[in-house]
Amino acid sequence: GQSHTLNSTRAERNINENVINFFNGKNYIYDDPSLGASGSTSSIWGLVGDKLLNKTKCSKVVFAHGGYGGRTIEKLCKKSNFDYFAQNYIDLKIFYGHVDAILFHQGASNNTNRNRHDEYEKYFHKLISKIDSIDTSARLIMAKSSYNTNFNREQPTIDTALTLKQNKIIKRYTNVFLGPNADSLIDKEHRISQDDIHFSKLGAEKLSTIW
Numbered sequence: 001g002q003s004h005t006l007n008s009t010r011a012e013r014n015i016n017e018n019v020i021n022f023f024n025g026k027n028y029i030y031d032d033p034s035l036g037a038s039g040s041t042s043s044i045w046g047l048v049g050d051k052l053l054n055k056t057k058c059s060k061v062v063f064a065h066g067g068y069g070g071r072t073i074e075k076l077c078k079k080s081n082f083d084y085f086a087q088n089y090i091d092l093k094i095f096y097g098h099v100d101a102i103l104f105h106q107g108a109s110n111n112t113n114r115n116r117h118d119e120y121e122k123y124f125h126k127l128i129s130k131i132d133s134i135d136t137s138a139r140l141i142m143a144k145s146s147y148n149t150n151f152n153r154e155q156p157t158i159d160t161a162l163t164l165k166q167n168k169i170i171k172r173y174t175n176v177f178l179g180p181n182a183d184s185l186i187d188k189e190h191r192i193s194q195d196d197i198h199f200s201k202l203g204a205e206k207l208s209t210i211w
Contacts, residue, residue, distance in 0.1 A: 001076075001106040003069035003198065004145065004182070007032065007039030010192055011047050011204035019049035022064040025091050036065035036088065044199070045103075047208035062096065064088045072109045073123040077130065086134050093135065102131070102138060103211065105182065107145035107166065108197065111159045120165045128173060142170055143179040143211075147186050149196045158183050180210035 011032065021028045023035035030049060032042035049061035066085030068076065075081055093099050110117040131138050144166050146159035163183060170178050188196075190203030199207055 001067045001104050001143075002071050002109055003039065003067070004044070004105045004108070004143075005067035005103070006037040006065065006069055007034055007041050007043050008069070009042050009044055009199040009204040009207075010201045011042040011044060011199070011208070012201055013046050013050060016046075016050055016053065018053055018060045019046055020060060020062040022062050022088075022092050022095065025095065027062070030063065034063075034065065037067065038069055042204070044204055044208050044211070047204060048103075048211045051208055051211075062092070064092045066102075067105075070109055071106070073106060073117075073120055073127065075109075076106065077123055077126045082127075082130055086130075089131075089138075090134060099135070099138065101177075102140040103143075103179065104140050105143040105145055105179075107143075107159075107162055107182075108148040110162055111146050111148035112161070117159070117162050117165065120162065121169060124169050128176065132175075139175050139177065140173075141177045141179040142166060143182045145182040147183050147197070157186060180207060182207060184210075 015031055017029050019030040021030040021035050028035055030046045033040050034043045037043060045063040052058050052061045066088045068081050071081060110120055144163050146162040147157055149157050170176050185203050185206055190200055192198050192200050
């Protein structure tokens with residue numbers, strides 16, 4: 001995905017030695033800013049890991065990054081962006097023998113405030129085909145995400161045409177599953193005041209819960 005998957009939130013948590021950040025073929029205790037992602041603040045995945053440990057029988061949760069900030073769906077398909085994801089995915093699968101899911105959060109850069117999305121489904125098909133080429137058993141959980149203010153709350157913020165396309169994608173592909181509705185967290189208290197896009201401490205807490 002894009003920056004929502006990286007170190008762009010204001011998430012706060014206590015370090016848990018059973019939440020792991022896999023990076024360059026090695027395991028590290030997950031701490032923020034997390035390894036393998038741009039940004040200097042915190043990411044959502046440490047919180048997600050904490051909640052999985054609390055609510056499931058998992059003894060350990062492992063995350064590896066594969067996103068790029070500010071990328072449209074078309075740009076995520078480009079070799080320079082996809083190869084970073086692919087290498088991390090392959091390394092993770094070799095090390096552990098399997099990858100449970102790809103957690104995909106993208107859409108803000110395809111909001112009509114920023115870029116067109118008339119070929120969103122076409123480029124998603126290209127992306128999922130590239131993923132299939134490295135692992136035919138890969139499963140992707142897709143957040144519904146379109147919110148982007150373009151630094152102006154007076155403009156339309158949720159792009160319903162884009163989220164309808166995301167719904168169609170989830171229904172079309174047997175290996176793509178419905179994730180959280182990130183567009184449900186757009187109150188000012190859920191986003192940081194600096195850009196009104198990335199998640200605040202409260203927003204990160206709520207987003208991690210619905211993941």
